[in-house]
Amino acid sequence: MPSVYAATVLVLIVGLICLRGPGLKTIYERLFTKEDNFNFHKTLGIYCLLSFLYRFANVGPSDMRFSASGATLLTIAVHASLSLSSLIFHIPLKRIASGYRIWPEYRLHSIIFACRSLLGMLVTWYELKHGLEPNYHLNIAIVLGTLLAADVGSAAVGEAGHSNTIRDLDANAPTRFFFSAMQFHATMGCLFGLRRFSTQFLYVWIIQLNAFLMTIRRKNLAPHSVLVTTYGLMLTFGFVLASYEHHRVGAFLMINTLGNLAGVLRIGASVPKYPLWVGMAVLTHLARPTLDTAHPLAPYWLYAYGASVGALLVVGARKVARDNRREAKAAAEEAAAELVAAKLAAANAGIDVKPTPSCSASVGGGSTSSVSPAKVKAS
Numbered sequence: 001m002p003s004v005y006a007a008t009v010l011v012l013i014v015g016l017i018c019l020r021g022p023g024l025k026t027i028y029e030r031l032f033t034k035e036d037n038f039n040f041h042k043t044l045g046i047y048c049l050l051s052f053l054y055r056f057a058n059v060g061p062s063d064m065r066f067s068a069s070g071a072t073l074l075t076i077a078v079h080a081s082l083s084l085s086s087l088i089f090h091i092p093l094k095r096i097a098s099g100y101r102i103w104p105e106y107r108l109h110s111i112i113f114a115c116r117s118l119l120g121m122l123v124t125w126y127e128l129k130h131g132l133e134p135n136y137h138l139n140i141a142i143v144l145g146t147l148l149a150a151d152v153g154s155a156a157v158g159e160a161g162h163s164n165t166i167r168d169l170d171a172n173a174p175t176r177f178f179f180s181a182m183q184f185h186a187t188m189g190c191l192f193g194l195r196r197f198s199t200q201f202l203y204v205w206i207i208q209l210n211a212f213l214m215t216i217r218r219k220n221l222a223p224h225s226v227l228v229t230t231y232g233l234m235l236t237f238g239f240v241l242a243s244y245e246h247h248r249v250g251a252f253l254m255i256n257t258l259g260n261l262a263g264v265l266r267i268g269a270s271v272p273k274y275p276l277w278v279g280m281a282v283l284t285h286l287a288r289p290t291l292d293t294a295h296p297l298a299p300y301w302l303y304a305y306g307a308s309v310g311a312l313l314v315v316g317a318r319k320v321a322r323d324n325r326r327e328a329k330a331a332a333e334e335a336a337a338e339l340v341a342a343k344l345a346a347a348n349a350g351i352d353v354k355p356t357p358s359c360s361a362s363v364g365g366g367s368t369s370s371v372s373p374a375k376v377k378a379s
Contacts (some may be wrong), residue, residue, distance in 0.1 A: 123193070243256065258284060260312045
């Protein structure tokens, strides 16, 4: 059944991308550019798309038909090559206002975090190939190493090209919070390091397809709202499927509890990311023995999970309210600035500008009243 759900979601995503989109000729002309003269990146992209379709059709006990084989190693290499080959394209340094077009900093982060999961798959492949016991210290090194690499990437593009992927996204506050929460769960999944390929491959799918969605937006092939919705569906599907994988080994409560805790500490308490993930690594190491149902602490994961969900919801509600107040204040200040500018322009032109009674914006409680255009009449 999971394969049926996977295929259904993939069809929905393709449908959303095509919704209100241009014709096939326009799509071809905008996607096939001279920067990829030999169509190397596009060939890899087509291969990876087929790879995703094949693997998602085999979700379940077969682990998407991955194994310690040469075919699995080739799949890892091709997906890594797809991410790396995106560097051949020239894109604007600064992120646009809507925030859903790819920019250099995000491209680097996309490459780094896709490689994080691909490295997790490579570790699993190597251990299976040589009959080794899992070395979870490698997962810790991969997670912390990619966090450092992402910071180096941000520094490389400079302050002018810096933008927070989720915080600066043109979306409502609840949506941004949901996107942030899912990032903590993905990192927690990499840190836990379930020795199955499918979970890590799922993260690769989300990262690489989202980079493609941003490219589609940059080429103006689909509207912003449709692509943000598509990304939300991908995250939801990814969370459900990852939870299914963790549930199969009895780790659902533990992984999601720790993922929620990471979100609470980072969003609610502003714990710096390096101490946060070092601490989560220690907690994960200490918690592994409790996956044995015979462990005396195993029954308490259910209560811990419930508490973590409640805490994350409280933190989320506060963050959403805070973001709404900030946005309302910004809207009020922008409206006031526009009115002042209109008055100055009118004064220079000899026109009297008077605001209507509704030309105000209330700040507080996360709501903003509408601002009507100023009345302009000849003096």
